[in-house]
Each structure stands twice: as C-alpha cells, then as structure tokens.
Amino acid sequence: MKIKIESKESGKAIAHALFFVKKSIQFSSVLSEKATEQAETVLNGMEEGPFEDLEFLELDGVPTFFVNAAKERGLTSLDHLRMAAYRLAKQAKKKQISCVSLMLADAAPEQLKSIIHGLYYAEYEFDRYKTKKQKSFSVVYEIVVQDQAKEFSKIANDVAIEQASISMARDWINTPGSDLTPSVFVSEAEKIAKETGLKIKVRDIKALQKEGYNGLVTVGKGSQSLPYMVTLEYKPAKASKDLHLALVGKGLTFDTGGISLKPATGMWEMCCDMSGAAAVLGAIRAIALLKLPIRVSVVLCLAENRIGSKAVLPGDIFTAKNGKTVMVDNTDAEGRLALSDGLAEAGLLKATHIIDLATLTGAMVRALGYAITGFFSNDEKLASKILEAGQTCCEKFWPMPLEEEYADGLKGKFADLQNTGSDAGAISAALFLKEFVPENTSWSHWDIAGTAFVTKPWKYTSHGATGIGVQTLVELARQLGE
Ligand code: BES
Ligand code: ZN
Ligand code: ZN
Numbered sequence: 001m002k003i004k005i006e007s008k009e010s011g012k013a014i015a016h017a018l019f020f021v022k023k024s025i026q027f028s029s030v031l032s033e034k035a036t037e038q039a040e041t042v043l044n045g046m047e048e049g050p051f052e053d054l055e056f057l058e059l060d061g062v063p064t065f066f067v068n069a070a071k072e073r074g075l076t077s078l079d080h081l082r083m084a085a086y087r088l089a090k091q092a093k094k095k096q097i098s099c100v101s102l103m104l105a106d107a108a109p110e111q112l113k114s115i116i117h118g119l120y121y122a123e124y125e126f127d128r129y130k131t132k133k134q135k136s137f138s139v140v141y142e143i144v145v146q147d148q149a150k151e152f153s154k155i156a157n158d159v160a161i162e163q164a165s166i167s168m169a170r171d172w173i174n175t176p177g178s179d180l181t182p183s184v185f186v187s188e189a190e191k192i193a194k195e196t197g198l199k200i201k202v203r204d205i206k207a208l209q210k211e212g213y214n215g216l217v218t219v220g221k222g223s224q225s226l227p228y229m230v231t232l233e234y235k236p237a238k239a240s241k242d243l244h245l246a247l248v249g250k251g252l253t254f255d256t257g258g259i260s261l262k263p264a265t266g267m268w269e270m271c272c273d274m275s276g277a278a279a280v281l282g283a284i285r286a287i288a289l290l291k292l293p294i295r296v297s298v299v300l301c302l303a304e305n306r307i308g309s310k311a312v313l314p315g316d317i318f319t320a321k322n323g324k325t326v327m328v329d330n331t332d333a334e335g336r337l338a339l340s341d342g343l344a345e346a347g348l349l350k351a352t353h354i355i356d357l358a359t360l361t362g363a364m365v366r367a368l369g370y371a372i373t374g375f376f377s378n379d380e381k382l383a384s385k386i387l388e389a390g391q392t393c394c395e396k397f398w399p400m401p402l403e404e405e406y407a408d409g410l411k412g413k414f415a416d417l418q419n420t421g422s423d424a425g426a427i428s429a430a431l432f433l434k435e436f437v438p439e440n441t442s443w444s445h446w447d448i449a450g451t452a453f454v455t456k457p458w459k460y461t462s463h464g465a466t467g468i469g470v471q472t473l474v475e476l477a478r479q480l481g482e
Pocket of ligand 1: 421450
C-alpha cells in the first residue's frame with residue numbers, strides 16, 4: 001500500500017472513494033451538482049435499503065466507492081471513519097484496483113488521521129505459518145488536498161510509523177510461545193534498539209539473581225527458556241529534565257499457570273501474555289522514530305511460566321527487589337511478581353512517571369470485556385491525560401479504584417505479602433503492584449487482559465493480537481512532552 005498526498009489529481013486513479021457520515025456527504029465540495037444528486041440517492045438507499053455499507057457504483061461516469069461511516073453503535077465518529085476506511089481498503093484489494101482517489105477536500109486533520117489508520121489496519125495479516133499466503137495486492141491511495149499538503153503529509157508519515165510499530169507488536173503477540181521465547185524477544189528488542197539508536201541493557205538470569213530481581217527469577221526459573229530483563233532508553237537532547245516516563249511491560253512469553261496449572265481450554269491464548277511488553281516496545285520504537293521531545297525508558301520483564309522440577313512451588317517465599325518478602329500463594333498470579341522487578345527498576349532509573357501494561361487478570365476480562373481497558377492510577381492528573389489520549393486514539397479506557405479496603409487480603413501469613421487477595425481480582429492485583437511503586441512517583445497500571453487479544457474479529461482487527469496500548473502511549477508521550 002502507498003499513500004500519496006497530492007495538491008492535484010495525477011489522473012492515475014481508477015476509482016474515487018466518498019465517505020458518508022449520517023445523512024450528509026462528507027468532503028464533497030469537489031462534487032458537481034449532478035453527482036451530488038446521484039450521491040444523495042445512494043445515501044438514502046444506504047439508510048433505508050437496498051444498499052450496503054459499502055457500494056461500488058458509477059458516479060458521474062467515474063467508478064466510486066460509497067463508504068458509509070455511520071453505522072456501528074458505541075463508537076466515536078473518528079472510529080467510524082477508521083472502520084469505513086478499513087472496509088474500503090479490503091474491497092479495493094479484493095477488486096484489485098491499483099489506485100483510489102480519496103475525496104477528502106474538507107477533511108479535518110484528525111479525520112484524515114483516522115482514515116489512514118483504517119487503511120493500514122486492512123494491510124495487517126499474520127500468515128507466517130500459512131503455506132498458502134494470500135496474494136498481496138498493493139493499492140495506491142491518492143489524497144488530493146488544497147493548502148494542507150504539508151500538514152497532511154506529516155500526518156501520513158506519523159501514522160505510517162505508528163502502524164509499523166503496532167504491526168510489529170501484533171506479530172510478536174501472535175507468535176506461538178515456543179517460537180517467541182524470552183531470549184527470542186530479547187533479540188527483537190536488540191533489533192529495535194539498533195534500528196532506532198536506543199540504548200539497551202539486557203540482564204540474564206545470573207545478573208537478575210546477583211542484583212536481587214527475584215520476582216522475575218521466581219517466575220521464570222521453572223522453564224528451559226530462562227528469564228531476562230531488558231531496559232531501553234530514549235533520551236533526546238531537547239527533552240525536559242524534569243520528566244522521565246518509564247513504560248514497564250509484562251512479558252510472559254507463555255503462561256501455563258505453573259504448578260497452579262491453568263485448564264486446557266483456551267490455554268493456547270496465553271501466548272498473548274507478553275502483550276504489555278510488546279506494546280511498550282512498539283511504543284518506544286514509534287516515540288524514537290517520531291523524535292518526540294520526551295525522555296522515555298522501557299523495562300521488559302520477560303519470562304515463561306512453566307511447570308517443571310525447578311518451578312516455584314505454592315507457599316515458596318522470596319525477597320523482592322525492594323526488600324519486601326512475598327509468599328507465592330498461586331503460581332498463576334505470576335505477572336505481578338515479574339512486574340514487581342520492572343517497577344523497582346523504573347524507580348532506580350529515577351522515572352518521574354511510570355506506566356505498566358499487563359495482561360494481568362481474568363477478572364478484568366470479566367469486568368470490562370474486550371473493548372475497554374481498565375486502568376488504575378495514584379495521580380488524577382495522569383489519569384485524566386490517559387483518558388484523553390485514549391479517546392484521541394479510539395482506544396477505550398475506564399478508571400478503576402485502588403481500593404485500600406482490599407489491601408488486607410494481600411497480607412502474607414509467614415511473609416510480608418502474598419500474591420493473591422480478595423474477590424476483586426483486578427483491584428487486588430493493582431494493589432499488589434502498588435506495593436512496589438517507588439515513592440513520590442506518578443503511576444498508572446493498565447490491565448489489558450481483555451483488550452490485547454480477541455478470539456473473533458473486532459473492529460479493524462482480525463482475531464488475535466489487537467496491538468492495544470501502542471497508540472495511546474505514543475499520544476501520551478506526545479502530550480507530556482509538549
Ligand atoms: N495471564 C493471566 C491473566 C489473563 C487472563 C490474561 C485472560 C489474558 C486473558 C494471569 O497471569 C493470571 O493467570 N491471573 C490469574 C490470577 C489469579 C490466580 C489470582 C487470574 O486472573 O485468574
Ligand atoms: Zn497466570
Ligand atoms: Zn499471566
């Protein structure tokens with residue numbers, strides 16, 4: 001796929017594409033009177049039948065895609081545009097139309113951004129393991145603008161960077177557990193560091209043991225594929241000295257549950273248990289390539305949670321990096337143990353703001369489902385920025401309470417803490433993490449267990465990894481860096 005922002009039509013377009021929102025034609029100032037009349041008829045037909053949400057008809061003699069962007073419930077108008085563009089791109093590929101001109105003369109920058117995101121989502125395919133690959137057909141999208149060519153070209157370039165990072169995250173997440181082990185993930189991080197010029201530090205199990213990162217060691221020691229911690233640093237010269245954002249990702253390349261073994265049904269989906277690490281790695285890649293003026297560090301907590309003779313036993317007690325002792329009540333509540341080290345590391349890096357992303361609890365899946373990420377924060381200002389950034393990116397967030405009343409459930413019998421708490425599973429997990437957040441630090445925890453991986457197609461993602469989090473993190477970095 002190619003996106004070209006032009007100041008006049010090249011004459012190569014084989015078809016036009018028109019977008020509709022509600023009963024009005026958007027971006028239509030370019031249409032003749034006769035075409036407008038014809039288009040009205042199609043529009044009515046889409047509202048009342050017999051036309052579908054996407055029609056391919058002649059308009060004033062030109063083959064034209066009519067794209068209805070006003071159908072799905074519960075989504076913002078920008079999200080409708082993404083979905084509409086996604087549908088258009090799928091059809092253009094199917095019909096093998098090599099060049100489509102998008103009639104976007106009146107589009108606002110955020111509308112253009114949404115449409116371009118939608119086009120890119122239609123490109124994503126995870127076919128590494130298919131013997132018959134779908135034939136790839138490359139479509140050129142020509143966007144003819146008036147005086148906004150410079151601004152719109154920058155938007156198109158920025159979206160391309162973000163989307164490439166999202167696709168990488170989705171590829172890592174969709175890759176089966178035996179093929180994306182902690183050490184393979186380390187090589188992926190090294191590739192990103194090389195591509196972007198980021199500083200990288202890799203700690204293997206020896207270093208982790210020596211330095212007391214016992215959460216990761218406890219979780220990962222039962223597997224042949226041993227745990228790692230990876231730290232990446234982006235420190236641009238023009239960044240403010242007072243702000244340092246650390247992004248911490250849960251990177252369980254597979255979660256069997258360990259000795260507290262998970263049931264067989266659906267266990268394969270636990271290849272997605274490194275979605276937090278994938279999102280933060282994708283995000284720092286985009287932030288660096290976009291040259292955002294903000295200091296960002298990323299900490300990946302990589303391990304595989306396996307059953308085996310060296311695996312941690314229920315009842316085992318270890319001393320975490322911040323000195324607190326923890327009894328492992330349930331080996332399947334491993335994410336919080338791995339993240340305890342990531343949070344401690346973010347503190348040692350002197351981060352002023354920490355955001356951790358984790359497919360942490362089944363309770364969050366039951367509470368908010370696949371469309372909404374529940375998040376916790378100890379800082380209201382940061383929380384409202386997250387909500388705002390999410391909305392800009394069409395990623396839904398909902399604030400959850402760090403309810404101290406439930407903290408008692410985390411008290412250990414023979415240790416300071418235990419890794420399970422009250423019935424409120426997502427809140428208990430967040431309260432556990434809070435025990436490891438360095439003092440005087442703004443912190444937010446995003447539980448993406450429901451939103452990282454879908455088992456049926458949703459919006460503009462086919463089943464599997466959604467890449468959730470990357471866009472909102474980049475947007476947040478953009479806003480915090482301003
Ligand atoms: N990785 C899981 C959480 C999860 C569930 C992610 C569904 C994605 C989809 C996590 O490690 C886990 O197993 N949590 C347990 C904690 C419990 C034992 C306290 C859970 O939520 O059941
Ligand atoms: Zn688990
Ligand atoms: Zn897990």
